[in-house]
Every structure is written in structure tokens, then in C-alpha cells.
Amino acid sequence: MTASLPLPSALRLQVLHRLFGEHHGWLLGRLRARLGCAHDAADIASETFTQVVALEDPGAIREPRALLTTIAKRLVYASWRRRDLERAYLEALAQQPEAVQPSAEETVLALEALTAIDQLLDGLSPKARAAFLYSQLEGLTYAEIASRLGVSVTRVHQYVVKGLTTCYLALEPA
Structure with missing residues (x-):
């Protein structure tokens, strides 16, 4: 175009x-x-x-x-x-x-929330997304995440901060 x-x-x-x-x-x-x-x-x-x-x-x-x-x-x-x-x-x-x-209604609401979070995190690079999810959902340490992703602990910290910032900014009123 x-x-x-x-x-x-x-x-x-x-x-x-x-x-x-x-x-x-x-x-x-x-x-x-x-x-x-x-x-x-x-x-x-x-x-x-x-x-x-x-x-x-x-x-x-x-x-x-x-x-x-x-x-x-x-x-x-x-x-x-x-x-x-x-x-x-x-x-x-x-x-x-x-x-x-959960009730059927709670299940639908949870699925909608999960889909919204998934779309939000889709804006992150694959490694940043993985680091954020490993940290928040699996409770892995930054060192464990760094080992899995083949990056430094400092880079993992940056990825997690990027994920948290993305989520925080989405919650701010426009």
C-alpha cells in the first residue's frame, strides 16, 4: 500500500x-x-x-x-x-x-477475561510474553526463566517489567 x-x-x-x-x-x-x-x-x-x-x-x-x-x-x-x-x-x-x-456465568466471565489478557499480552515479543507468564503463573525465579529462555537474568527482569507495564497501562482509564 x-x-x-x-x-x-x-x-x-x-x-x-x-x-x-x-x-x-x-x-x-x-x-x-x-x-x-x-x-x-x-x-x-x-x-x-x-x-x-x-x-x-x-x-x-x-x-x-x-x-x-x-x-x-x-x-x-x-x-x-x-x-x-x-x-x-x-x-x-x-x-x-x-x-x-464456578457457575456457568463465572466461567464465561473468566474466559472473557483470559481472552482479553491473551490479546493484551500478544503485543509483547514471544520471549517477553513467556518470561511474564513463567513469572506470574508458574512462579519461576528470574534465574529459572533465564535458563529456560536462554537469556540473562537482567533481560528477564526487563521482560517482566514490560509485561507488568503493559497490563497496568491497560487498566488505566482513557
Whole structure:
């Protein structure tokens, strides 16, 4: 994409309509083949085009299929991560005694919170994310984390501070 002036709204709608008409079927077919589920493919395709609509200047898109593929891959990856997170949470709940099992509403709220935290931490580098999670969830020492990640203890400290700062800033009112 190149920098250009935003399109007038009528022209913008024409560009978006053309993009959708020319590429929706292609994207949906690729997603169906990749995911093996027509419903998931339709959801991802829909969200992909929603993100294209949100672009400032869709007329500047030079390689629509490359852009659509990139957006769709990110959405598929995020979907898989959410499912893995949900599965892990539900498996952990199944291990708990019935007396401490949360209600269905509490479970949904916890899953929403976990998904939000996951999205928040997605902005960190993989090593920073891992260091933060090892520290906060597994209670590992910085030395243990440094050994696992192959970095210095100082670097682990920086990673954990970055994770904590990211979480703190997300809690601040806008």
C-alpha cells in the first residue's frame, strides 16, 4: 500500500464492493480448505473484510489477496489461541472439586477475561510474553526463566517489567 489521500465515500464504497465481489469467494474457499469448517471459514472471512472496511484508504491496496491472506492468517491464529486457552481453562476446571466449580456465568466471565489478557499480552515479543507468564503463573525465579529462555537474568527482569507495564497501562482509564 502507498500513502494517498482518502477516497470520497461513494468511490470508497465502490472500491470496497469491488474488493468484496472479486475476492470474497476466493478467500472463503481458502479458509474452508484450511479450517475444514464452513462456519468458521465464514466467520473469519467476514472479520477479514470488516478489517478491510476499517482501513483508512482501501483504494491504496495494491495486492488485495496478499492483504486478505495476511489478515485472515492472523485471525485464524487468534481463533486457535482462544480455543486453546478455553480448552486449557476448562480442563483445569474439570480437575477442581465440584464444591469450588464456578457457575456457568463465572466461567464465561473468566474466559472473557483470559481472552482479553491473551490479546493484551500478544503485543509483547514471544520471549517477553513467556518470561511474564513463567513469572506470574508458574512462579519461576528470574534465574529459572533465564535458563529456560536462554537469556540473562537482567533481560528477564526487563521482560517482566514490560509485561507488568503493559497490563497496568491497560487498566488505566482513557
